[in-house]
Amino acid sequence: MSLTASGIHAGYRGRRVLHDVSLTIERGETVGLRGPSGTGKSTLVRVLALLHPPDSGHVTLDEQRIRGHGHRVPASVRTRIGVLFQSPRAAADPRLSLSDLIAEPLRAVRHPREQITGRVTDLAERAGLTPDLLDRRPHAVSDGQLQRACLARALAHDPDYLLCDEATTMLDASTQAHVAAMITDQQQHTGMGVLVVSHDPALLTRWTDRIEDLNTETAR
Amino acid sequence: MAELTLPRPRRLRWLRPGARGTVVAATVLVVAVVVCLAVPVLWPLDQSAVALDQVGLPPSWAHPGGTDDLGRDVLHRSIYGLRVSLLVGVIAAVTATLVGGLLGGVAGLLGGWPDRILMRVVDTVAALPHLLLGIFIVAMLRPSLGAVILSIGLTHWLSTARIVRSELLSLRTRPFIDAAISGGASRARVLTRHLLPHVLPKIALATTLMVPHAVWHETSLSFLGLGLPPHLASLGNMINDGQRSLLTGAWWASIVPGLAVIVVTLAIAALSARWRDHLDPRVRAELDL
Numbered sequence: 001m002s003l004t005a006s007g008i009h010a011g012y013r014g015r016r017v018l019h020d021v022s023l024t025i026e027r028g029e030t031v032g033l034r035g036p037s038g039t040g041k042s043t044l045v046r047v048l049a050l051l052h053p054p055d056s057g058h059v060t061l062d063e064q065r066i067r068g069h070g071h072r073v074p075a076s077v078r079t080r081i082g083v084l085f086q087s088p089r090a091a092a093d094p095r096l097s098l099s100d101l102i103a104e105p106l107r108a109v110r111h112p113r114e115q116i117t118g119r120v121t122d123l124a125e126r127a128g129l130t131p132d133l134l135d136r137r138p139h140a141v142s143d144g145q146l147q148r149a150c151l152a153r154a155l156a157h158d159p160d161y162l163l164c165d166e167a168t169t170m171l172d173a174s175t176q177a178h179v180a181a182m183i184t185d186q187q188q189h190t191g192m193g194v195l196v197v198s199h200d201p202a203l204l205t206r207w208t209d210r211i212e213d214l215n216t217e218t219a220r
Numbered sequence: 221m222a223e224l225t226l227p228r229p230r231r232l233r234w235l236r237p238g239a240r241g242t243v244v245a246a247t248v249l250v251v252a253v254v255v256c257l258a259v260p261v262l263w264p265l266d267q268s269a270v271a272l273d274q275v276g277l278p279p280s281w282a283h284p285g286g287t288d289d290l291g292r293d294v295l296h297r298s299i300y301g302l303r304v305s306l307l308v309g310v311i312a313a314v315t316a317t318l319v320g321g322l323l324g325g326v327a328g329l330l331g332g333w334p335d336r337i338l339m340r341v342v343d344t345v346a347a348l349p350h351l352l353l354g355i356f357i358v359a360m361l362r363p364s365l366g367a368v369i370l371s372i373g374l375t376h377w378l379s380t381a382r383i384v385r386s387e388l389l390s391l392r393t394r395p396f397i398d399a400a401i402s403g404g405a406s407r408a409r410v411l412t413r414h415l416l417p418h419v420l421p422k423i424a425l426a427t428t429l430m431v432p433h434a435v436w437h438e439t440s441l442s443f444l445g446l447g448l449p450p451h452l453a454s455l456g457n458m459i460n461d462g463q464r465s466l467l468t469g470a471w472w473a474s475i476v477p478g479l480a481v482i483v484v485t486l487a488i489a490a491l492s493a494r495w496r497d498h499l500d501p502r503v504r505a506e507l508d509l
């Protein structure tokens with residue numbers, strides 16, 4: 001049971017960013033991914049999250065080869081992979097309150113309405129968001145609080161895999177620890193596989209089971 | 221330690237220099253709309269009636285806007301003309317927005333070759349002088365309100381199409397859209413819940429900014445004899461007719477409808493500009509200081 005990228009070549013408008021990259025994330029393990037800026041770490045995350053089409057190569061989810069990307073992939077498959085983006089500001093719709101932000105993935109798949117409130121309360125509590133914060137919009141909370149809301153949103157479907165794209169880079173040490181603890185806690189409960197992309201060697205060594213390097217030889 | 225006190229606002233917010241113009245513009249517009257709605261009920265006008273015994277009378281208590289070369293009350297007809305102009309302005313602006321919003325939406329949502337084709341169409345239409353194109357469209361149809369609206373609607377959708385397209389193209393690449401797709405949102409949900417709510421205020425603003433321009437266009441087409449039939453009161457028709465009276469010294473026959481166009485379009489433009497500033501968070505922060 002794993003999320004695997006095999007022989008991925010990917011880029012934007014003809015500019016190749018990833019060149020023959022392969023990566024496997026087993027269920028229950030935490031994989032670190034590091035590499036200099038511009039080597040395509042975020043592109044690899046987007047490919048693994050089924051949001052960006054590879055030029056060649058393919059993504060396999062639990063031995064099932066995925067065809068297409070974005071909306072072409074059924075929602076039931078997309079929701080098995082959660083993504084936590086680097087900038088919570090850019091990843092949060094500025095019009096939605098934090099509770100709507102967390103509830104959005106559940107509403108999107110028509111989760112029973114009566115269960116959504118309870119689920120949002122539970123996720124917010126685990127993310128350390130107090131009820132008064134839940135009515136606020138993104139501009140009225142700090143980066144750390146917003147990233148915790150984004151994490152709650154990413155975990156709303158109890159995904160099998162969580163991809164964190166430099167998700168703790170912009171946060172202070174205590175929020176970093178909270179985010180990492182919440183992810184580890186979820187991992188222990190559900191056995192989810194986690195990919196942690198980071199520039200921080202200390203964080204990767206402490207948090208992950210193994211570290212993969214994405215260097216300029218694989219990325220051009 | 222000295223107690224920290226915040227300075228009290230010296231004036232009410234709406235009375236501040238920037239807001240005073242808004243109050244004046246809003247008042248002008250409300251009065252214009254109320255007059256346009258009330259006058260036809262309280263003081264109906266027989267549009268084809270002439271009074272040859274009252275030709276070219278200067279402004280007086282009986283005729284505050286004077287009379288034209290056929291003895292018709294200029295102010296009374298100006299109010300009827302303004303009604304037509306506002307109606308045409310609003311409907312034409314909405315029509316142009318619908319056309320532009322639809323084409324810009326398709327280009328922005330689909331991207332790729334549909335976007336390239338539609339944008340070349342936009343460039344081609346933009347390369348033509350739009351008043352001439354409007355005249356061409358209206359000349360092919362019978363002079364009527366519908367023809368004028370169609371002519372303005374079909375020549376003024378370009379800016380809305382560009383705004384909608386560029387907004388959608390930029391929004392589509394934002395991580396919160398990726399997050400929505402990753403969270404299981406369908407295409408329709410991404411469109412209605414995450415894209416449209418961001419684009420609609422801008423479309424609404426583009427529409428209001430277009431209204432004064434559409435009013436001006438209706439007036440221009442009528443002035444050129446391509447708008448409403450000549451006996452019907454329209455500001456453009458009246459300014460055109462008023463030219464003849466200018467030679468005899470009867471300035472009021474074109475000045476009164478001309479002022480109506482200028483004052484009302486300036487009021488709408490001022491309110492639109494204020495709204496645009498309000499939608500821009502950076503400007504809003506300054507306005508709310």
